[in-house]
Amino acid sequence: MNIGILGLGLIGGSLGFDLRSQGHHVLGVSRRESTCQKAVALGSVDQASLDMSLLATTEVVFICTPIALIVPQFEQMIAYLSPTTVVTDVGSVKAPIVKAISPLWDHFVGGHPMAGITDSGIEAAHRHLFVGKPYVLTPDATTATAAINVVEEIVRSLGANIYHCQPEQHDRAVSWISHLPVMVSSSLIAACISETDPDVLQLAQKLASSGFRDTSRVGGGNPELGVMMAQYNRQALLRSLQQYRHNLDELTNLIEQEKWTDLEEKLTATGKARPDFVE
Structure with missing residues (x-):
């Protein structure tokens, strides 16, 4: 599966390690060229770019940017995606994100892995970060069932424990x-x-x-x-x-x-x- 990661920090970088180890082709996008280079060198992603067009061939995209950037970066990104691409995020706040994105994309599944550590950045990323950790999914009534199933399958493969609830x-x-x-x-x-x-x-x-x-x-x-x-x-x-x-x-x-x-x-x-x- 082609999986995109928008935002190559701790969570995005760690996701990349685990997804690549399962045989997925991982494409990363970051705001800094130095981060792109480090992510490739470390083996977190197969390819990385500053250009969101890299995500055009993806089947699933994880948005792993800071909370304030999730919605605006999504709005920029969707111009490059197939209408069937599943999009999820890892933000630690869900209600405002789901409220903003769900009307625009019925294949969006709000998500939050409870797996943070004090350190940040691609250098802090490591393998098996999500094993045994809670991973919350917050789909709403408009979310496509197929999208939920895809995200659930990936999350289970990370070894995380899935919980469903309303964003609020x-x-x-x-x-x-x-x-x-x-x-x-x-x-x-x-x-x-x-x-x-x-x-x-x-x-x-x-x-x-x-x-x-x-x-x-x-x-x-x-x-x-x-x-x-x-x-x-x-x-x-x-x-x-x-x-x-x-x-x-x-x-x-x-x-x-x-x-x-x-x-x-x-x-x-x-x-x-x-x-x-x-x-």
Whole structure:
């Protein structure tokens, strides 16, 4: 199968590795010539170009650009595609993308692999990134069944676990477990560096270990991605942030009032709930 990848960063590059290993012919398009050259040299794609016309022979295209570019890049790309070409994306926000593209292309299937890491770019791409990871598909009532079947088959071949939901459900869910943690993690780092005693700050930096590393990781990631999460999933993220602030206020009040038994009950409850989210 001829498969196109528009956007050769972490996700696009990793997709290319796995799809080529299965015998697919992979064609990549990037905004930078240097990225095209690296993708070919690394073996992520068979061919790469700055020109979208390279995608004219593809049967399936994955749009792996930053969120803000998905719709405008799609609108440019469709001039080169066959009407039967299946198009999917990997954006971490789904409702605005599906709303914009579905009326234009009934072979579009919204998608989101939950497989990101802190590093970005084609250099960060690696094989088997999607194995065992959730991969959400958000087709709507107008999506061609054949297109859904094609994307499902490819996703299964990556070793990912497929989930279906409405675009709005997806955006509310990821606001809790993906977008909110980025903002909370960033706030943690900002709070720490606000320490006014330079000796204390330096000591904290030297003592920081696994607890700080785990809770601060996503706050130290790609700032462009964080801004786009907030911009394109604004309402759901604001709702999550407000609820988080409410829970933080509750903890603050328990500590101020020295209600240690109530605090222990709260921490016990959250400890029991964590395995429902993370194995």
